[in-house]
Amino acid sequence: MEVQIFGTKKSADTRKALRFFAERRVKTHFVDLNERAASLGELRRFAQQFGVEALLDRASRRFAELGLRSALLSEERWLDKLADEPLLLRVPLVRTGGKLTIGLAEADWKNWTGK
DSSP: OEEEEEEOTTOHHHHHHHHHHHHTTOEEEEEETTTSOOOHHHHHHHHHHHOHHHHBOTTSHHHHHTTOTTOOOOHHHHHHHHHHOGGGBOSOEEEETTEEEESOOHHHHHHHHTO
16 A cells, blocks of 8 residues: 655644554655645545535635635636645645545544554
């Protein structure tokens, strides 16, 4: 089993996800969103399952800095914005095969690993 984790090194939830899988000896591929943004295709995969609203971190400092609190954008525009501004994402985004989670989801991860 291999897990891909999108997040930032400064995010406590991302560090918890990395530690969770490391403790269970699951191979992880970490994508630091400060260095490389998630592709539009990756974001669409998460948006199809959870919706664009679930991807948005409306409480993030970057969200407030960009003045997006009252923004009414279409889902496609939000996806474009998230691809350009990865710090607007709720992290971690975790995927393995066709299974996806947004945020800290240890119960789901335990089901995936069986541990």
